[in-house]
Amino acid sequence: MYTQSFNVPEQGEVSSSAGLKAVSKVLSAPDAALQAQFDARIDANGKVEPREWMPEAYRKTLVRQISQHAHSEIVGMLPEGNWISRAPSLKRKAILIAKVQDEGGHGLYLYSAAETLGTSRDQMLDALHTGKAKYSSIFNYPTLNWADIGVVGWLVDGAAIMNQIPLCRCSYGPYARAMVRVCKEESFHQRQGYEALLVMMQGTQAQKDMVQDAVNRWWWKCLAMFGPPDTDSPNSVQGMRWGIKRISNDDLRQKFVDATVPQAKVLGVSLPDPDLKWNETRQAHDYGQIDWDEFWATVNGNGPCNKERLGTRVKAWNDGQWVRDAAMAHANKQQQRHMKAAA
């Protein structure tokens, strides 16, 4: 699933806004020709495939964005995985398991796409586990009760889909293909969440209150998922030029707000924003100020669950070491046996 505020500078990196303004190094003649070819292809809405020439900065940006996206899928399993053993019915449990398994699959598609750019799975996992790599900040908030699971499906996955649909047209072939597959699977995620909430809204007052409370806690975080405002998003211009990004953060956010308002109405919940109202002249909803200080504090490691998420992820990886070793040992033994039989 998740986001496009990927492409956040990682630990130890200089903010690329500075890089944009710097004079880039002078290209040699053959490089300049290749660059011109590349630009022409991007302008013609063409696709770039692995092993073809591409500017180093394009490659680096993609590696960072796709790997951050992959990490988000993997870490995104944690807040929901928490609730598998506590799902209210066998049906909801089966659905949640299927959803969490999908997220794992999405992480794998994306890691594979990033590997075509010359980075290794080990390098990417290492960057995640040592805390050098970022993932979507939305997973650094807690899922406190069952209503949160419904709201994560409805709003978090809803925002993610909004972000990911334009990525299906991204200029880098493997990323675009991975996103097509992800988007196909993702729509079940949003619908199951919304439906779970519809059921709760037919329940007791306490259950209805739980839904409203969860919506109140997640709404603003979901709006922030679209990334900083366009005026404060220096990477966006370059991403658009490269055909990686197709729609600006603020435009996507607006689309999400406009799509969600009627859904909230049907569900019977309110969205926690006194400034949220229809603007007749803009033919869109106005909405209030997002707390960007809180957003950046969470991105930079100080959200409520950053440490817990990373700790759980690293523990899962470490606990699985013997399985990976055993699979390797088994494969080696089989190979030896084959070679002996052939000799």
Place this chain on the structure above:
Amino acid sequence: MSTPSTPPPLKEWPLWEVFVRSKQGLEHKHCGSLHASDAPHALQMARDVYTRRQEGVSIWVAPSRAISASEPNDKPEFFEPSGDKVYRHPTFYDIPKEVGHM
């Protein structure tokens, strides 16, 4: 929870390319890649990763390093020879209308 401990050095499983036949009568089509320790393992992983919604009735896996690919930089020289052979296409030939579909 305490801060994460340092993970041990990683050891990678080799990379495999996955091809899926979506239904009887159609060809296997490349759909992605994955890491697995050996071929049976790769097949099992491919089933879990690429056919969770009945997308396939048959899977092939091949070690990625066993695939030879044309060089992207040789594209003009490699594919151009067929560019000027328009007579290889049926539309090159004008057939009288009364002949109908041919």
